Amino acid sequence: MEPHFQHLHEMLSKVDGFIYPNEIDLNWSVLIVLYPYITGLVAGAFILASLERVFKVRVLRPTYTIALLTAMSFLLVATMPLVSHLAQPQRFYEIMITPHFTSAMAIFGFVYMWYLMVVLLLEIWFDYRRDLVLWSQETPGFKGWIYKVLTLGVKDISPKSLKWDEKLGYAVTVIGIPSAFLLHGYVGFIFGSVKANPWWSTVLMPVIFIFSAMVSGIALVMLVFMAVNYIRKKKINMLCLDTIAKYLLVALILDFALEGLDQVHRIYESEESFQILDLLVKGKLTYTLFLFQWGLGMLVPIIILGYLQIFRSGEKIRKILYAATGILVLVGIFFMRWNVVIGGQLFSKSFAGFTAFKLNLIGSEGLLMAAVWLIVPLLILAFLLWLLPPWKKHPEPAD
Amino acid sequence: MGKHEIKNRRRFLKDAALIAGGLFVSGGTGPFGQILFATERKGTKGPWYGMGIDLEKCIGCGNCASACKAENGVSREPYYFRTWVEQYTILNDGTVKISSPNGGIDGFVQDFPESDIFKSFFVPKMCNHCENSPCVQVCPVGATFDSPEGVVLVDEHYCIGCRYCVQACPYGCRYIDPDRKVADKCTLCYHRIMNGMLPACVEVCPKGAKIFGDLNDPGSELVKFKREHSWQVLKPHMNTDSKVYYNGLRAEVR
Numbered sequence: 001m002e003p004h005f006q007h008l009h010e011m012l013s014k015v016d017g018f019i020y021p022n023e024i025d026l027n028w029s030v031l032i033v034l035y036p037y038i039t040g041l042v043a044g045a046f047i048l049a050s051l052e053r054v055f056k057v058r059v060l061r062p063t064y065t066i067a068l069l070t071a072m073s074f075l076l077v078a079t080m081p082l083v084s085h086l087a088q089p090q091r092f093y094e095i096m097i098t099p100h101f102t103s104a105m106a107i108f109g110f111v112y113m114w115y116l117m118v119v120l121l122l123e124i125w126f127d128y129r130r131d132l133v134l135w136s137q138e139t140p141g142f143k144g145w146i147y148k149v150l151t152l153g154v155k156d157i158s159p160k161s162l163k164w165d166e167k168l169g170y171a172v173t174v175i176g177i178p179s180a181f182l183l184h185g186y187v188g189f190i191f192g193s194v195k196a197n198p199w200w201s202t203v204l205m206p207v208i209f210i211f212s213a214m215v216s217g218i219a220l221v222m223l224v225f226m227a228v229n230y231i232r233k234k235k236i237n238m239l240c241l242d243t244i245a246k247y248l249l250v251a252l253i254l255d256f257a258l259e260g261l262d263q264v265h266r267i268y269e270s271e272e273s274f275q276i277l278d279l280l281v282k283g284k285l286t287y288t289l290f291l292f293q294w295g296l297g298m299l300v301p302i303i304i305l306g307y308l309q310i311f312r313s314g315e316k317i318r319k320i321l322y323a324a325t326g327i328l329v330l331v332g333i334f335f336m337r338w339n340v341v342i343g344g345q346l347f348s349k350s351f352a353g354f355t356a357f358k359l360n361l362i363g364s365e366g367l368l369m370a371a372v373w374l375i376v377p378l379l380i381l382a383f384l385l386w387l388l389p390p391w392k393k394h395p396e397p398a399d
Numbered sequence: 400m401g402k403h404e405i406k407n408r409r410r411f412l413k414d415a416a417l418i419a420g421g422l423f424v425s426g427g428t429g430p431f432g433q434i435l436f437a438t439e440r441k442g443t444k445g446p447w448y449g450m451g452i453d454l455e456k457c458i459g460c461g462n463c464a465s466a467c468k469a470e471n472g473v474s475r476e477p478y479y480f481r482t483w484v485e486q487y488t489i490l491n492d493g494t495v496k497i498s499s500p501n502g503g504i505d506g507f508v509q510d511f512p513e514s515d516i517f518k519s520f521f522v523p524k525m526c527n528h529c530e531n532s533p534c535v536q537v538c539p540v541g542a543t544f545d546s547p548e549g550v551v552l553v554d555e556h557y558c559i560g561c562r563y564c565v566q567a568c569p570y571g572c573r574y575i576d577p578d579r580k581v582a583d584k585c586t587l588c589y590h591r592i593m594n595g596m597l598p599a600c601v602e603v604c605p606k607g608a609k610i611f612g613d614l615n616d617p618g619s620e621l622v623k624f625k626r627e628h629s630w631q632v633l634k635p636h637m638n639t640d641s642k643v644y645y646n647g648l649r650a651e652v653r
Contacts, residue, residue: 004577008478018485018497020524020571024478027562027575087560087580091540094559100541105563108539195637196533196569272636349571350653352497 010358017353026345026357029365030338031081034373036187036209037337038078043184043210044217045071046120046176051247053173059243065390066228067221068124073381075116081373084364104190115183119176124388125150126169130157131393146387184213191340198273199280199344204262211255216333218248223326226319228385238315245322248329249305256298259336276351284346284354288335297332301325447549448587449642450601451610451624452523459484459521461503463600463609468504470588470599477501479574481585482525482600487651489517495651522645522652523609525600526551526572526585527633530640534564534573534584543582549614549642550589555581569637587611614642 008024015024049067052060083092099106133155136147185206191197192205222244229236266277281289304325308318342357360366467482468475477500484503488496488511500507509519528551535543535551542558545551558581565573565582576583588598592611596602601609612621621644624630628646633653635641645652 002577005476005478008476012477018499021478021480021483021499021502022565022571022574025574027565085561087562087575088558089560091557091559094540094557095561098540100538102536103539103563104537105539105561190563194533194537194567196567345566349569350497352495352653 007358007360011356014356014358015353016356017348018350019348019353019355020350023348023355026342026355028341028345029085029357030342030359030367030370031085031365031373033334033337033341034081034370035078036184036191036341037216037334038074038081038373038377039187040184040209040213040216040333040337041220042071042075042078042115042217043180043213044215044219045074045221046180046217047214048218048221048244048247050173050177050180053170054177057243059239062237062240063221063225063244065127065388065393066225066385067217068120068127069384069388069390070221070224070381071217072120072124073384074377075112075120076380077373077377079112080376081370084369104186104193108186108190111179111183111186115179119172119179123169123172123176125152126165126172128388128393129154129165130162131388133157134394143387180213181210185210191344196349197344198271199277199347200340202262202266204258204265208255208258208262211251211258212333212336214251215248215255215329218244218251219326219329219333222248222322223330224381226323226326232391234391236319238318241322242318245305245308245325248325249302249309252298252302252305252329256294256302259294259298273351276347280343280347280354284356285339285343289339289343292335293332293339296328297335298329301329301332445547445615446613447615448592449528449549449612449614449621449644450525450587450598451612451621451628451630451644451646453608453610453624453628454520454522454645454647456606456608457484457521457523458606458608459486459503459507460605461506462603462605463523464502465504466599466603467585470591471586473583474577476577477504479577479583481572481583482523485522485524485652486519487522487649488519489651490515491517493517497653520647520649522648523600524570524572524633525643526587527570527639527641527643528585528587530642532639533567533569533637537563537567539563546589548592550587550592551584552586552589553582553584555579555583558582569634569639 011024011026045067048060049064049071051057052064052067083089086092095106096109099109101107129151132147132151134157136144136151138144139147188206188209191200191209192202194200222241225241225244226236266274304321308321313321345355346357347354362368461484464480464483467473467480471481473479473481480502482502483499484507485497485499486503486507486509488498488509490496490511496511498507498510503521503523507521509516528549530549532543532545532551535545538544538558539561540557540559542554543551543564544554555576560575560580560582562575562582565575568584573582573584575581588596588600591598597611598609601611610620610624612619612624614621614625616622624646625644628644630644630646631648632641632644633648
């Protein structure tokens with residue numbers, strides 16, 4: 001028997017109650033869990049960067065460039081799990097050349113390209129332009145040649161042109177904030193607009209996606225910032241770290257409030273689908289929702305960060321707690337995506353039963369493949385930090 | 400200011416009021432227009448196909464599901480169905496049991512003693528060929544489309560296999576074909592009906608429980624069926640304007 005059919009045969013024995021016969025084949029696997037997870041990290045990291053640039057939170061300056069490079073590394077990978085998940089991956093470009101505009105999915109390609117080309121690449125380029133010119137003059141060999149290519153032939157670093165860089169970079173960031181909201185709010189809409197699925201179909205979905213994106217992106221940049229300082233054996237800027245943690249706490253509270261509102265609303269309205277969703281939440285999603293998403297991923301971080309706001313612990317303890325919180329939050333948001341994507345497919349649209357999901361270790365939809373898509377962006381980030389080290393940027397000339 | 404100018408101004412004000420009022424009124428009646436003409440369908444000129452299913456006649460033989468697989472080359476594996484039959488058993492205590500082993504192709508076995516059963520019946524399911532179909536709406540490349548005859552079809556050379564349509568269908572009628580790796584579903588046997596034949600499931604039904612027909616033809620069997628029975632559609636709150644009409648549909652059916 002073909003492995004896929006063997007898998008379905010096994011799943012058939014795990015069906016609980018009644019499902020429509022076609023529902024045994026669970027359509028969106030762990031790769032589609034990664035898709036909102038990764039785009040969320042991108043949007044969140046960018047929003048943290050824009051806090052510094054647009055909202056003038058100067059104390060976050062040391063994380064600005066790191067946040068942009070982190071966003072870039074993950075954005076480059078964001079479409080990979082999507083495309084590899086298609087049953088006809090070689091036709092993926094059709095979505096760009098013949099988009100069907102009534103589809104919520106159709107403009108993802110455009111939103112993505114806009115965000116990549118217009119927002120992130122431009123902003124990073126403007127931020128690095130002066131350094132690229134200087135590095136291309138200072139660095140010998142192949143690396144110097146790469147810098148020269150990256151300047152795109154623009155070598156003017158007169159104070160006047162630098163001022164323009166600053167202005168244009170600022171403008172791009174201002175455009176970037178709604179774009180980041182658009183990128184991830186839109187991903188939320190792809191799920192939130194499926195009326196056939198009551199677990200997904202909520203008007204709050206895009207908003208929850210945006211806030212959970214901010215939570216995960218801020219946590220990621222915080223961890224990257226700590227790791228970079230640790231590897232470089234530099235003393236970390238605690239004021240900056242404390243400020244990131246404060247923003248993380250605010251984002252967590254907002255996200256928790258929104259998710260809570262969504263659940264309270266469902267429980268209070270208690271619509272037709274309530275019973276099956278109640279069984280879903282208390283059964284198949286018990287651990288991933290109550291323990292990982294809300295418990296370890298939200299409540300524990302809120303308690304830790306809240307505690308640190310009131311009682312100032314020593315630097316070392318703070319750093320350990322921040323690192324632990326960052327990891328918990330990243331795991332928690334992963335499970336938030338999991339509970340949306342996988343959870344939404346575990347119950348039958350007949351509302352009369354459940355199917356099961358089994359994550360295989362190997363295969364194109366397996367755990368290892370998913371891990372690859374999470375490790376690759378970190379490798380890209382390491383490369384970008386090597387090529388464009390923010391700590392080697394030339395100090396800005398005094399006005 | 401001359402008399403002429405005053406007259407002109409008055410006329411201007413009058414005209415402006417008329418135009419504004421006209422716009423206001425026509426804007427206001429807009430939504431009512433839709434209600435008034437709700438019976439006017441997209442494909443008013445040619446045939447507009449749909450299906451009637453008489454649950455009072457269905458005996459759950461599963462011939463329809465089996466014939467559909469044979470006619471359309473659907474995988475014989477028990478996980479893919481363009482049409483299938485569900486058995487509903489309502490017990491005396493009000494519990495509803497639903498089953499559809501192998502889509503009903505191998506027939507049904509009643510698990511409950513007759514003394515416990517309040518009512519038992521069969522419900523054939525298939526694509527509802529919705530006039531306002533969510534699957535057509537969400538297809539990112541337009542591979543799923545409405546034919547001019549109101550049949551929802553998939554272009555297998557164009558589908559990218561994103562599975563969004565499978566998620567969007569409220570009735571569970573879609574799947575990814577394991578061989579061709581594209582979205583697949585009931586075509587109302589488009590290749591047959593366009594050549595004057597009946598869909599395979601209608602053809603083989605021994606009880607005439609499935610009634611295929613043209614909704615635009617007042618003399619068609621389907622229009623007659625709709626006139627004579629108090630039909631219902633599945634999940635009407637989904638507002639998909641389903642074109643599969645059931646007679647004898649009980650509230651227990653999902």
